[in-house]
Amino acid sequence: MTEGLDSLAAAERRLLRPACHPHWVAPMLATLTDRPFSDPTWVYERKLDGERCVAYKRGNDVRLLSRTRRSLNATYPELVDAIAAQGAGDMVVDGEVVAFAGSQTSFSRLQKRLGISDEVRARHSPVRVHYYLFDVVHLGGYDLTALSLRARKALLRRAVRFEEPIRYTPHRNEDGESLFADACARGWEGLIAKRAAAPYVSRRSPAWLKFKCAAAQEMVVGGFTEPSGTRIGIGALLVGYHEDGVLRYAGKVGTGYPGAVLGNLRRLLDALVRPSSPFAGSVLERGVHWIEPQLVVEVAFTEWTPDGKLRHPRFVGVRTDKAPADVRRERPRAYPGARVRARA
Numbered sequence: 001m002t003e004g005l006d007s008l009a010a011a012e013r014r015l016l017r018p019a020c021h022p023h024w025v026a027p028m029l030a031t032l033t034d035r036p037f038s039d040p041t042w043v044y045e046r047k048l049d050g051e052r053c054v055a056y057k058r059g060n061d062v063r064l065l066s067r068t069r070r071s072l073n074a075t076y077p078e079l080v081d082a083i084a085a086q087g088a089g090d091m092v093v094d095g096e097v098v099a100f101a102g103s104q105t106s107f108s109r110l111q112k113r114l115g116i117s118d119e120v121r122a123r124h125s126p127v128r129v130h131y132y133l134f135d136v137v138h139l140g141g142y143d144l145t146a147l148s149l150r151a152r153k154a155l156l157r158r159a160v161r162f163e164e165p166i167r168y169t170p171h172r173n174e175d176g177e178s179l180f181a182d183a184c185a186r187g188w189e190g191l192i193a194k195r196a197a198a199p200y201v202s203r204r205s206p207a208w209l210k211f212k213c214a215a216a217q218e219m220v221v222g223g224f225t226e227p228s229g230t231r232i233g234i235g236a237l238l239v240g241y242h243e244d245g246v247l248r249y250a251g252k253v254g255t256g257y258p259g260a261v262l263g264n265l266r267r268l269l270d271a272l273v274r275p276s277s278p279f280a281g282s283v284l285e286r287g288v289h290w291i292e293p294q295l296v297v298e299v300a301f302t303e304w305t306p307d308g309k310l311r312h313p314r315f316v317g318v319r320t321d322k323a324p325a326d327v328r329r330e331r332p333r334a335y336p337g338a339r340v341r342a343r344a
Contacts, residue, residue: 003088003140004158012151019143021058021090026202027067028094028135030192030210034332036180041197043149043171044179047190047210048132049105050098051114051321055083055131057091066321072097077119079131082166088159092138095169099127104187107298108258111317115264133160134169137200145200152200184213206333216300216316220324222247222278223288224269233262234269237315238279238288239299241329246280247293248308248329256300256315265318268295296322304329 005016053072056063062083064072073080076097083093099110109127116122136156137145144152153171162168172179173196180191190212198207219239227235236254240247257265272291277283298316305311308329 003091004155005140005142007154007158008147008151012147015146017143017146018141019138020141021056022092022138022143024065024069025054025092025094025137025145027052027054028200028202028208029204030208031204031206032330032332033209033211036177036191036211037193038174038176038178040174041195042176042193043153043173043196044176045134045169045171045192045194046183046188047192047212048096048098048169049107049189050096050110050132051107053079053095053097053131055079055093055095057083057086057088057093059089060084068321068323070320074117074119075113075122076129076131077122078165079129082131082163086160088139090138090140091136091159093133093156093160094135094137095131095133097129097131099129105189107317111261114318114320128165130165130167132167132169133162134171135200136160145202147199148197149194149200150196180211180213187213189213189216214300215303216298217330218296218319218322218327219250219253219299219310220247220293220327221269221291221295221297222249222293223283223285223290224266225252225285225287225289227262231262232259233257233266237297238283238285239297239310239313240279240293241327242325243329247278249279249281249283250308250329251310251313252285253297253299253310253313253315255313261317268318293324296320296324296327 052067054065062080066072098105101109112127113125136152139159183191193209195207221237222240223238225235236252238252240249269291272294274290274292277290278293296319298319299313300316301310301313303311
């Protein structure tokens with residue numbers, strides 16, 4: 001047994017499953033909650049504002065795949081090189097690709113790389129990216145998904161050389177509430193809390209929870225309006241989410257668009273124009289161009305109104321890593337299974 005697997009405790013070794021190198025492992029996803037807590041049986045990581053990426057290495061062959069199984073090799077060729085240079089010959093690692101604006105991870109800055117599908121252009125891009133790894137799910141011919149998170153993280157540290165642009169995602173073992181307060185004070189997006197004993201499951205799970213410092217989520221675009229004044233491209237996007245088998249209207253997003261984005265966004269929208277609204281029920285907006293609900297964007301906002309609309313929405317960026325059919329309204333939930341430490 002190699003790749004550090006022989007360092008596992010006997011109980012963890014019994015959970016190893018011999019397996020061929022997987023073609024695809026659907027990523028484990030976190031569930032939104034509005035209840036920060038402190039619990040020594042959970043670990044806490046910085047919530048990164050980037051693009052989820054699972055890296056597959058088999059010998060010299062490397063594949064980078066998004067949440068929607070889209071190849072990212074041509075978008076991030078320097079990450080392909082860095083994974084290919086790793087000593088492990090057979091592994092699948094999970095992480096987040098980010099770009100920084102100052103000390104903050106910035107999805108808006110990463111947008112300048114997301115649209116690139118040419119390796120030469122990507123290598124000459126001024127936007128430097130980093131790949132923060134936080135999990136390993138296959139290693140040395142074994143499926144690791146049944147192991148505890150702590151065991152997987154220990155194996156990740158042994159299996160990977162963390163040299164730029166590959167970085168390890170640090171975590172803390174306690175004081176979730178104070179860590180969350182500190183994260184928000186630093187201007188971070190939030191925290192991810194993960195149950196340390198949990199296995200890796202390919203779905204959204206309450207064993208991973210996300211605490212957001214500011215409200216934001218993906219939305220499906222169903223229409224747009226024309227620009228006014230000196231603005232180009234579009235005036236606003238009409239967005240919504242799927243619920244009960246239909247697309248619900250959530251409001252109009254008219255701010256947050258960098259000038260360089262507006263022209264490209266308009267070209268994407270024009271290719272999707274349709275004659276009627278994709279939203280369930282009536283939408284009381286004038287001069288709307290309706291489109292096929294195939295484009296997903298991330299929207300920041302202050303809160304939901306009582307009638308299910310976004311208050312003060314702001315465009316953050318186009319998301320190519322999430323299927324429109326998977327976009328649901330995120331409703332915070334508290335999980336009593338998390339043993340909250342009693343306060344003094």
